Structures are given as C-alpha cells and as structure tokens.
Amino acid sequence: KSVTAQQLGSGMKGLGLGAFTLDWSAVSSFLFSPLISPFFATANIFVGYFCFLYVLVPTAYWGMNLYNAKTFPIFSSHLLRAVLWAQLRHHCLHHHARRHLLREVSALNSAWWFYSLTVLSMTVSLILCTVLKDQVQLPWWGLLFACGMAFVFTLPISIITLKFDGQTPGLNVITEYAMGLIMPGYPIANVCFKVYGYMSMSQAVAFLSDFKLGHYMKIPPRSMFIVQVIKPLNLLTL
Known part of the structure; x- marks a missing residue:
C-alpha cells in the first residue's frame, strides 16, 4: 500500500528499480546498439542515464519537491x-520563438521544389x-488529417531540434492514440496514419538536419535537394 514503493518499483508507473532484462530492444533503445558503438560511448551513456534517473530525479522529486513535483505522478504517459x-x-x-517561426515561414516562399x-x-x-481502400484501410480524410498534423508540428519541432536543444519530440504516440480512437479495430489504418503523420515529420527533420550540414559545408540547397531525392531511389535499386 506504500505509494513510495510503487513509485520506486513499478515498471508501469514508476522507476522500475529491481527490474532486469536481457531483451535486445530494451538494451538498444536506451544505450543504443553496443555492437556498433565503442565501449566508452556506451559506458558514458549508461553513467549519464544512471545519474539522471537514480540520483537527480529522486533528489528533485522526494528531496527538494522541485516545482511542487509531488503533486504530479513521477511517471505518466500523459506528459x-x-x-x-x-x-x-x-x-x-x-x-x-515567434520571430524565429515567422522568419522560417517567410523563407518558405522561395522553395517551390x-x-x-x-x-x-x-x-x-x-x-x-x-x-487500394480495402488493403490500406486508411480513408482519404485520414490521410489529410495525418498530413495536417505533420504540417503543423514539423516547423516548431525542427526549430527546437536544429536551433535550440537538439531534442526531437515525436508524434508517434499522439498519432497512434488519435487514429486508435477514431478507427478502432483497423491496425493497418493505424500504421498508415502513423507513417504519414509521424514518419513524414521525422524524415523532414532529418532532411533539414542534412541541409544544415550542407549549409555549413557551403553546398547549394538545390544540390542537396537533388541528392536527397535521388538517394532513396538508389537504395531501392540496391
């Protein structure tokens, strides 16, 4: 009946202390792939993860009650x-941020390609x-809704990723949740909605990160655009 014990030990709504797994998806999702990264990089990520989750979070939550943290769950998917x-x-x-947003929107007028x-x-x-309505299961209005979500969130998330802190909040949870509520019982439609809503935004952010690197390397934008369009075609032929 202890709330603190639930917050410490629960793997669903807590820190999951004592939980141990050898599941590759769990290992690679938090520490990246140990097969392709050197040991010191994996160890560095693990030390940072351990200090943040098991030192800073308990200190800020139980020790200091920072920003009235105890009035909220220690872990919740609603966040x-x-x-x-x-x-x-x-x-x-x-x-x-509004000035950044307006400047980026005004710059879009010249990118007709x-x-x-x-x-x-x-x-x-x-x-x-x-x-292919029966196979895809996603109606035309669902496609427009997914593209609308990607269109609304791509620019703010790109500004956060490329200009501020390098973090990329994803739309994977909200797209699955929204389509699951609208059309329950249609898994293919849910996956397609996630592809057009979340993956299109994610690919756009990756596309812009390549453009940022190309800008630093003095590569013309149209040349970068042509290379980025041809690159997936070459992978398909391989």
Missing part, C-alpha cells in the same frame, strides 16, 4: 502528449488510399 501542445504554445506566444514534391507525394498517396 508525452502535453509536450507537443506546450511547444506549439511556446512558439505562438514567446516573442523570440519542396511544394512540388509535396503535391506529388500527396497525390500518389490519395490514389493509393482510394484504389
């Missing part, structure tokens, strides 16, 4: 959905959802 709306509010209301690729991709996707 994952709150992050998305918090960043939209920040970019709309904070004057520095991105619009062309977007229209082509959405046209093919709409044809796919219409012709």
